[in-house]
Amino acid sequence: MTRKHVFAAAGVLAALAAAGPALAEWKPDRPINIIVPWSAGGSTDQVTRVVAPILEEALGTPVVVVNQPGASGSIGTKAALDAPRDGYTWTANAIANNATYAVTGLLENTSIDDYRIYLHVANVPVVSVNADAAEQDFAALLEKIRGGGITVGTAGVNSSGGMALAALHEAAGDPFNARMVTYDGGNPAVIAAASGEVEATTQLAVEQAEMIRGGRIRPLAVLSDKALEIEGLDPIPPITQWLPDMHVAADYFGVFIPAGAPQEVYDAVDKVWQEKVMTSPELKKYATERGAVFAPAYGAAARDQAMPVVVSEACGRVTRGEAVIDPKEIGIDCPSG
Incomplete structure (x- = not known):
């Protein structure tokens, strides 16, 4: 190969190397x-x-x-x-x-x-009740669920809150008289619990944190095997304190x-x-x-x-x-x- 050909080949390779990243980099041209x-x-x-x-x-x-x-x-x-x-x-x-x-x-x-x-x-679901509810821990709430029953606000069957409620039923067994009331999202479900429209919610901690801070709802348990710590709040005890065999992921x-x-x-x-x-x-x-x-x-x-x-x-x-x-x-x- 002549020097001319070597320089030509090197030039092509350099051009390809320079073009490679540009071709691979996505530049969105609209929202x-x-x-x-x-x-x-x-x-x-x-x-x-x-x-x-x-x-x-x-x-x-x-x-x-x-x-x-x-x-x-x-x-x-x-x-x-x-x-x-x-x-x-x-x-x-x-x-x-x-x-x-x-x-x-x-x-x-x-x-x-x-x-x-x-x-x-x-994210982790939290079982919370209206601030005026008599139940001070999950044991008391579970007793009520097994007796007269409660209403629970969630964002629907397939939402995190809905799946959490189903998992609680599976872990606690029957009788389990918790009637799900569904909303278009976790935020309105939590607001319903805070207003007393429903007695409890099983939505995620991130959806409840501000209402807990404001004293509008009372957290009773987190669906985890360890306590949940949220900045500025008392630790929320794990559900395994009451349902030790409950599987959480x-x-x-x-x-x-x-x-x-x-x-x-x-x-x-x-x-x-x-x-x-x-x-x-x-x-x-x-x-x-x-x-x-x-x-x-x-x-x-x-x-x-x-x-x-x-x-x-x-x-x-x-x-x-x-x-x-x-x-x-x-x-x-x-x-x-």
Whole structure:
């Protein structure tokens, strides 16, 4: 090869090297919509509005949070799945919801693998009562549930609060006279408990923190095997203090980009997640103040992190007779026995 050819080849390689990163870097040219399939003020809405500005600054385009509630989050989720797979329409939720909508028949032919997963926090449900309620601990509330019964506000059967109530029933056994009253999101469910419209709520700590601080509701137990500490509040005792055999799994939340978008979209968001979200002081502050766990992850690591709660919720639906399809059809194997 002549010197001329060597220089020519080197020039081509240099040009390709220079062009490579530019071709791989996604530059959004219009706003990104994140569909929150619940009403404003709930757990998903809260944390998505913390994360959206981080994404907006890093990607250099507006990131718009769109609330589209209904049918336990399945309406907004379907809207995201039905949108063009161009990287401009995402959704947000608890990953256990998106992964198990098909099991309950709310959405057909969907699974966890329909998304690239970006997790940010883990949330825990809290059993709380109206501030004027006589019950001072979960034992007293359980006694009332086994007797005359109570009303419990949740965001629906497939919401975190609804699944928490079902899990409590499963762990406590019958009789369990807790009548669920459903709302369009966790925030209105908690407000209903604070106003006395319902007697209790099992929604997430992040949705209850301000009402607890304000003395509007009284927390009795957290669905965890250890006490929950929220900045400025007394620790909330774990449910295992009363139901020691109750299985609890962390409920991971995040934003999800439907599969089928250009690879450059996922590569760009992966980078933002790693460099900005996983070190975000704003997100850490939110978690500390609201009683969430700061737990960012993305891609395969996020999927692995989320699977325990996905399996728990999907298989719990089978145990409780709420499943319309076998979880195995969407790749979830339930433990035998």
